[in-house]
Amino acid sequence: xxxxxxxxxxxxxxxxxxxxxxxxxxxxxxxxxxxxxxxxxxxxxxxxxxxxxxxxxxxxxxxxxxxxxxxxxxxxxxxxxxxxxxxxxxxxxxxxxxxxxxxxxxxxxxxxxxxxxxxxxxxxxxxxxxxxxxxxxxxxxxxxxxxxxxxxxxxxxxxxxxxxxxxxxxxxxxxxxxxxxxxxxxxxxxxxxxxxxxxxxxxxxxxxxxxxxxxxxxxxxxxxxxxx
Numbered sequence: 001x002x003x004x005x006x007x008x009x010x011x012x013x014x015x016x017x018x019x020x021x022x023x024x025x026x027x028x029x030x031x032x033x034x035x036x037x038x039x040x041x042x043x044x045x046x047x048x049x050x051x052x053x054x055x056x057x058x059x060x061x062x063x064x065x066x067x068x069x070x071x072x073x074x075x076x077x078x079x080x081x082x083x084x085x086x087x088x089x090x091x092x093x094x095x096x097x098x099x100x101x102x103x104x105x106x107x108x109x110x111x112x113x114x115x116x117x118x119x120x121x122x123x124x125x126x127x128x129x130x131x132x133x134x135x136x137x138x139x140x141x142x143x144x145x146x147x148x149x150x151x152x153x154x155x156x157x158x159x160x161x162x163x164x165x166x167x168x169x170x171x172x173x174x175x176x177x178x179x180x181x182x183x184x185x186x187x188x189x190x191x192x193x194x195x196x197x198x199x200x201x202x203x204x205x206x207x208x209x210x211x212x213x214x215x216x217x218x219x220x221x222x223x224x225x226x227x228x
Contacts, residue, residue, distance in 0.1 A: 045218050049158060052145050053210035053220045056160030060206065061226050064091075064103070064141060064162075065115070069175035069228065072112055084108055091143065101143040111140045114164040116175060116202070122167070135161040135207040135221070144213070156213040164204045171200040173228065201227035 064087070071086055084105055093102035105111060110126040117123070122130065129138040139161040146157030204226045211219035 045212075046220070049210050049212060049218050050220045050222075052158035052160065053208055053222045055145055056143070056158075056162065056208050056210055057206075057222060057224055059101075059143070059160075060141075060162050060208065061224070065204075065226070065228065068111070069115055072115065073175040093144075101145060103141065103143045105141050106139060111164070114140065114167055114204070116170065117167060118170045119167050121170075130163075131165055132163075133165055133207055135163040135165075135209040136211075137163075139163045145210075156215075158210045159213055161209045161211075163207050165207050166205040167202065168205060169200065169203040171202040171227075173199065173201050175202070175228065203227045 067087055067090075087105075088103060091101050091103035093100045107126075107130070110122065110130050113122045113125050114130075119131070127138065132138065140163045142159060142161045144157050144159050206224040206226050208222045208224060209219060210222075
């Protein structure tokens, strides 16, 4: 047999191999860059919805629940329609151009029971779903948070759902006013803790969910132990 000494075409094969290696490297780099962008975008979206959740907590424990307690247990009318009216005038939304947060109370009768009664005493006003840990199931209140800064798009915003799932303890603080518990202000007598000299706040477990208006997969759930 005679060995072939013809090496014509080796340059073409070499260039094709180099091209293939280059394409593999470029594809790998593009995959890394794409994955990095996706991870950064996911982290940004998650951070936004978590911040919306924290904003919802702040509004709930500093405005909504204290406002409800002051309204329900103060000198104002006790019926639920009057309570809703007073709060909705401040936070409710009446039109698409209204900048307010569109506060809603789907079950005010149950919420009133939750605010001043231990969980076992909520009564028939609260159904079985009122204790569900999913705040979107039978929520006590909901509202929408959007950016009001100039130059930023106001949509989409984040819908915040809140629900008291457990009133762990009925305390002895006066809910008709915003008490400073550190100074033992507005302490009233209670048969179970009379003469103890202790300030015992009513303690709630609140579940909060924030989710994007346009993508329900973008959501964050936060649990809060709140003493009033």
